[in-house]
Amino acid sequence: ETGVTQxxxxxxxxxxxxxxLKCEQHLGHNAMYWYKQSAKKPLELMFVYSLEERxxxxxxxxxxxxxxxxxxxxxxxxxxxxxxxxxxxxxxxxQDRGGYEQYFGPGTRLTVT
Amino acid sequence: xAKTTQPISMDSYEGQEVNITCSHNNIxxxxxxxxxxxxxxxxxxxxxxxxxxxVTNEVASLFIPADRKSSTLSLPRVSLSDTAVYYCLVGDxxxxxxxxxxxxxxxxxxx
Numbered sequence: 001e002t003g004v005t006q007x008x009x010x011x012x013x014x015x016x017x018x019x020x021l022k023c024e025q026h027l028g029h030n031a032m033y034w035y036k037q038s039a040k041k042p043l044e045l046m047f048v049y050s051l052e053e054r055x056x057x058x059x060x061x062x063x064x065x066x067x068x069x070x071x072x073x074x075x076x077x078x079x080x081x082x083x084x085x086x087x088x089x090x091x092x093x094x095q096d097r098g099g100y101e102q103y104f105g106p107g108t109r110l111t112v113t
Numbered sequence: 114x115a116k117t118t119q120p121i122s123m124d125s126y127e128g129q130e131v132n133i134t135c136s137h138n139n140i141x142x143x144x145x146x147x148x149x150x151x152x153x154x155x156x157x158x159x160x161x162x163x164x165x166x167x168v169t170n171e172v173a174s175l176f177i178p179a180d181r182k183s184s185t186l187s188l189p190r191v192s193l194s195d196t197a198v199y200y201c202l203v204g205d206x207x208x209x210x211x212x213x214x215x216x217x218x219x220x221x222x223x224x
Contacts (some may be wrong), residue, residue: 004156009124033212040216043157043212045213080183091156101147101157101159101162102157104155104157106154106156107155109154
């Protein structure tokens with residue numbers, strides 16, 4: 001499998017549930033990103049990992065918890081979410097140094113009920 | 114990071130050339146200009162990147178004037194499948210990439 005993959009593609013969860021989103025990149029990149037895209041809003045950068053170290057956290061609520069166990073995998077752990085957290089969550093990767101091209105996964109469509 | 118301004122939407126017809134202009138008045142010396150394309154419910158896809166003058170690839174051309182305060186993405190002979198949102202981003206290439214997406218330009222191609 002090539003590129004950036006995300007699972008699940010669709011997720012419906014209640015406000016008291018705990019779930020995790022998974023992202024895997026097969027490109028040999030060493031930087032990975034989580035974005036949130038709500039309806040009719042621009043993409044919002046949530047977290048950036050560079051060489052498995054979190055280097056950016058854009059004031060994201062603590063109910064979103066990222067994890068990067070290695071340079072190929074990125075998780076977003078979700079707990080006690082709110083309905084306004086319903087959105088498309090996108091993962092991306094890039095080379096850590098140089099280059100401005102990010103490769104995005106297909107996203108996980110999350111609905112919080 | 115330089116702020117960009119693009120038209121909210123554009124309409125075109127199949128076979129026409131489409132030019133989408135982006136303004137970035139406070140672009141810095143080290144900044145590059147990059148365009149992404151996004152289809153509904155998919156992640157953005159890199160289209161083209163440039164620093165100055167003209168860049169062309171198999172998908173599009175990017176025109177950048179000498180003052181670099183604007184850029185124009187040119188899509189030759191668009192088809193229905195080019196209907197998407199197009200984002201213009203400006204930033205340097207050093208370190209990890211912190212992409213700040215604006216609202217983009219929603220292009221609708223009609224038969």
